[in-house]
Amino acid sequence: MRVPANIEGLYVHVPFCDGKCFYCAFYSVPYSVGRADEWIQAVRKEARQLTVEHGRIKPKTVYFGGGTPTLLSASQVRALCDVLREELFSCDWSPEDVEEWTIESNPAGATSTMFRQWREVGVNRVSVGVQSLRDASLELLGRRHRLIDIESCIEAVHESGIVNWGVDLIACVPGLDAAVWCEMLRRVVQWGPKHVSVYALTAEEGSVLLDAVCGGGIQLLDSEQQLDMLILAEDVLCAAGYERYEISNYSRPGFACRHNLACWRGRNYLGLGCAAASRIGRRRWTNRANLDDYIASLQAGTAPVREEDRLDTTLDAVERLIFGLRLAEGVDLSVVKRESGCETSVLESWGRTLSRLVREGLVEGGGEKWRLTRRGRELADHVAVELMP
Amino acid sequence: MHLEPNQPGTRTLPQIRNFCIIAHIDHGKSTLADRLLQLTRTIDERAMRDQVLDNMDLERERGITIKCHPVTMRYIAADGIEYELNLIDTPGHVDFTYEVSRSMLACEGAVLVVDAGQGVEAQTVANTYLAIDNNLEIMPVINKVDLPGADADGVARQIEEILSLPAMDALRISAKTGLGIEAVLDAVVKKLPPPATCDNGFVRALVFDSVYDAFRGVVTYLRVVDGELKPGDRVRLVNGGTDTEIKEVGRFRPKMEPVASLKAGQVGYLIGTIKSASDIKIGDTITLAAKPTPRPLPGLKEIHPMVFSGLYPVNTSDYEKLKQSMDKLRLNDSAFTYQPESSVALGFGFRCGFLGLLHLEVVQERLRREFDLDVISTYPSVVYKVHMKDGTVVDVDNPIHLPDSTRVDHMEEPIIKAFIICHNEHIGDILRLVMDRRGTVDKTETLDVKRVMLTCVMPLNEILIDFHDFLKSVSRGYASMDYENTGYAVSDLVKMDILLNGEVVDAFSCIIHRDKAVYRGRQMCEALKDVIPPHMFAVPIQAAINKTIIARETIRAMRKDVTAKCYGGDITRKRKLLERQKEGKKRMKEIGSVNVPQEAFISVLKTTG
Ligand SMILES: Nc1nc2c(ncn2[C@@H]2O[C@H](COP(=O)(O)OP(=O)(O)OP(=O)(O)O)[C@@H](O)[C@H]2O)c(=O)[nH]1
Ligand code: SF4
Ligand SMILES: [Mg+2]
Numbered sequence: 001m002r003v004p005a006n007i008e009g010l011y012v013h014v015p016f017c018d019g020k021c022f023y024c025a026f027y028s029v030p031y032s033v034g035r036a037d038e039w040i041q042a043v044r045k046e047a048r049q050l051t052v053e054h055g056r057i058k059p060k061t062v063y064f065g066g067g068t069p070t071l072l073s074a075s076q077v078r079a080l081c082d083v084l085r086e087e088l089f090s091c092d093w094s095p096e097d098v099e100e101w102t103i104e105s106n107p108a109g110a111t112s113t114m115f116r117q118w119r120e121v122g123v124n125r126v127s128v129g130v131q132s133l134r135d136a137s138l139e140l141l142g143r144r145h146r147l148i149d150i151e152s153c154i155e156a157v158h159e160s161g162i163v164n165w166g167v168d169l170i171a172c173v174p175g176l177d178a179a180v181w182c183e184m185l186r187r188v189v190q191w192g193p194k195h196v197s198v199y200a201l202t203a204e205e206g207s208v209l210l211d212a213v214c215g216g217g218i219q220l221l222d223s224e225q226q227l228d229m230l231i232l233a234e235d236v237l238c239a240a241g242y243e244r245y246e247i248s249n250y251s252r253p254g255f256a257c258r259h260n261l262a263c264w265r266g267r268n269y270l271g272l273g274c275a276a277a278s279r280i281g282r283r284r285w286t287n288r289a290n291l292d293d294y295i296a297s298l299q300a301g302t303a304p305v306r307e308e309d310r311l312d313t314t315l316d317a318v319e320r321l322i323f324g325l326r327l328a329e330g331v332d333l334s335v336v337k338r339e340s341g342c343e344t345s346v347l348e349s350w351g352r353t354l355s356r357l358v359r360e361g362l363v364e365g366g367g368e369k370w371r372l373t374r375r376g377r378e379l380a381d382h383v384a385v386e387l388m389p
Numbered sequence: 390m391h392l393e394p395n396q397p398g399t400r401t402l403p404q405i406r407n408f409c410i411i412a413h414i415d416h417g418k419s420t421l422a423d424r425l426l427q428l429t430r431t432i433d434e435r436a437m438r439d440q441v442l443d444n445m446d447l448e449r450e451r452g453i454t455i456k457c458h459p460v461t462m463r464y465i466a467a468d469g470i471e472y473e474l475n476l477i478d479t480p481g482h483v484d485f486t487y488e489v490s491r492s493m494l495a496c497e498g499a500v501l502v503v504d505a506g507q508g509v510e511a512q513t514v515a516n517t518y519l520a521i522d523n524n525l526e527i528m529p530v531i532n533k534v535d536l537p538g539a540d541a542d543g544v545a546r547q548i549e550e551i552l553s554l555p556a557m558d559a560l561r562i563s564a565k566t567g568l569g570i571e572a573v574l575d576a577v578v579k580k581l582p583p584p585a586t587c588d589n590g591f592v593r594a595l596v597f598d599s600v601y602d603a604f605r606g607v608v609t610y611l612r613v614v615d616g617e618l619k620p621g622d623r624v625r626l627v628n629g630g631t632d633t634e635i636k637e638v639g640r641f642r643p644k645m646e647p648v649a650s651l652k653a654g655q656v657g658y659l660i661g662t663i664k665s666a667s668d669i670k671i672g673d674t675i676t677l678a679a680k681p682t683p684r685p686l687p688g689l690k691e692i693h694p695m696v697f698s699g700l701y702p703v704n705t706s707d708y709e710k711l712k713q714s715m716d717k718l719r720l721n722d723s724a725f726t727y728q729p730e731s732s733v734a735l736g737f738g739f740r741c742g743f744l745g746l747l748h749l750e751v752v753q754e755r756l757r758r759e760f761d762l763d764v765i766s767t768y769p770s771v772v773y774k775v776h777m778k779d780g781t782v783v784d785v786d787n788p789i790h791l792p793d794s795t796r797v798d799h800m801e802e803p804i805i806k807a808f809i810i811c812h813n814e815h816i817g818d819i820l821r822l823v824m825d826r827r828g829t830v831d832k833t834e835t836l837d838v839k840r841v842m843l844t845c846v847m848p849l850n851e852i853l854i855d856f857h858d859f860l861k862s863v864s865r866g867y868a869s870m871d872y873e874n875t876g877y878a879v880s881d882l883v884k885m886d887i888l889l890n891g892e893v894v895d896a897f898s899c900i901i902h903r904d905k906a907v908y909r910g911r912q913m914c915e916a917l918k919d920v921i922p923p924h925m926f927a928v929p930i931q932a933a934i935n936k937t938i939i940a941r942e943t944i945r946a947m948r949k950d951v952t953a954k955c956y957g958g959d960i961t962r963k964r965k966l967l968e969r970q971k972e973g974k975k976r977m978k979e980i981g982s983v984n985v986p987q988e989a990f991i992s993v994l995k996t997t998g
Binding site: 171198199200202223224226227230247248263277279284286307309319322323360362377378379380381382384385388 | 925947948949950951952953954959960961962963964967968970971974
């Protein structure tokens, strides 16, 4: 008999937006009521397929990302949750079983009523895509909101009674000097979010920004300037009592995003919706990143999977090490060994590199426990590459 | 190809013509060959493409011919008789002159193509002399008359004055548009001599090339002089001393096409049981093992490489594979030589000899493409003569082997005589360039109202790296150069080392004139600074003579290498990005504690300004 995998997380990718940000590398299409209804029906089919394969689940964390989940109408929200309850969650599931249920929200058009509706179905955490407080930067990023929208959105969150909320910020936007960036961070701190993510602006494949950068229209910050901005963020946020629990994530103590932590820790999670990624054991897959294809696959009764990756125990161990190191808590090699089931020789093979990285001041620890130093965090990819086979 | 006179039994083969197409680079040899192949319907229209004989990837990519390419055509001439025409397309670049010489072994005539816009250039002159030395009948044709700047009359005069060839009635054609092509074939039949043969019962054929085919083994290109060769014959390579049984003979159409036999006067190929590439020497005579000829054909003067460089596998475990690949490569590139050597920085590799820098690049490229091998080349060197205090003289082609300066009395470096053809208005700049390269201009000859030929004497190591690029740029592409070795001259040479992070990297060491060291050292440090990625620590790059630092740059320590980006649970994607970064690193060479990318070894050669 198959022992059902312990599936701790559920991610739902809501693939609708009201436009396209210039830097965006995520999959999204323009929202329409009809498309969203079709999509929900397809999600029902996918949920059914997953239940057949993995059994019903009782996730500890749920994350509605996107896209812009808050574009869904009140009835669509309910329909989506019905789908999950009817097709995927255990029969005895109740919203209280979910420790953390996040929804990503864009500031434009967000209202307290809307947040309350989400709360009713079980959502207890909101992540607001603030990105910048400067209208000029928001314009440059191709965002469709302005500071005034952000302020009313945050007010709406407060009014809705959701206390666990956070913001996403984009660092290293060209034309923004250090002083303005600092001021922006302080202002954000004053609003009192429990969580702040700071991502550096990068020109991703397929984005409008990449074309602009290649065409010479926009010049991104060089790596030294980027580092300065990221260090400023760390300084301001940590001084204000936030913990940098992951390279780009800060939180008030106890408010780290559990869903994301679980991903970095290599726990099992299912992803629903086009372009969503899943991991069960050493198998990992990503869904087709096209709404029509996604729907078509499900209508044909096949899994809407675009690519699948099967890790061997060594690669699993390597991933657990290099991604675990991105977390402030660091990694425990005995846990890595237990969870990946890798050979002892794999751990031994890291020994030399780890002690060199310690000498170079990038890693600290010893024996089983290792973490990045501050400088190590600035060079986390380098450390990862050194530790890869 | 010419026979000893007065041999009894000598007769001509009136229905065959063997000729090569020669010219300065880019004057349109391969394009003319295209038209001839089309006109004779040797190639199917569907299979036709530009410069179809340039079939190596590298040739197509660079748009130049590197190897000689034989092809057999049938042509019914104006007189109604069908002729067999064996054409060999040749390269124009000076590094590949050897390919031209060997092609000439198989021919009685040469079609000399001259670009009507460019006129007579340095390799036009050089290849004409080569043809004259080989007793070939030369037929000039003026190509590209379709160009707006074409000056066919002027070019005809140049051919007469500079090359002393009658040319006022030379054919005027456009290989591109097809204008006048039929006349070329008729003229080939009328003006170029047919081959001669001697029916005295002995078989003789001349080897003019050989290639290694992954499926078929060694393929020998040959021109039958006397008698006939067919499958089953046991033949002998006279100089190589090896015997082999013929498995297949055939023609180039232009793909290899087996035939029942190859007869006197014909050009084709032979596949035998020869396994080892080294058994075949270009210019060797093939004869029947049972009845060997007492008179082998005059061979080809062995060519000596001028430029030496170490080739090392990026991946040290590829050493054996590199050796085997070089064995095969040498089969169709006998001008390339190699022998094992080792380097502190790079481990085990080979000291290789080349005809020039383009030749080096081509070999490196072919190793990569045809054998999937990444190789690094060390700083190229010429052969220096080192006179020791004890009176002995040592040849040094590798700076590493330069004896300690306290034991050296003096050194000599190879000197060349360069012939530069250029427009009058560029003389000043070119004089300056030559002087800057420690050269002198010995003679200035007026070629016509616009152009002169400068005869210069220069050290070979000064033209090795980038002289040609500079020559082209100061003359806006109009100057051309040919050169020959003239011997050695005493020179104040020093060994310059490059240090990375305080350690000498022998692969970058070079022997250089004392006056040039500081300038060159600076250039090399700057070039390396641009291509070596930042490390955890600051990396000093220094140039030194006898441990005295003469130039220095520093690569600042890496501060940031992290992507703070949202992956939305897509860990696979993140890992793949890291894997790509890892791959890039693996392709670098770890020298001491410094990772040096392959480009570094090339970038030090490509300095400007
Ligand atoms: N306008 C014009 N261009 C020509 C003519 N013949 C050749 N070309 C062009 O000249 C360039 C060089 O032609 P090739 O046939 O490759 O010259 P090549 O002499 O074989 O060159 P190498 O083999 O590198 O020495 C190509 O771009 C041709 O298209 C011509 O009659 N008229
Ligand atoms: S809101 Fe997010 S998903 Fe939508 S376009 Fe902008 S970055 Fe892309
Ligand atoms: Mg050519």
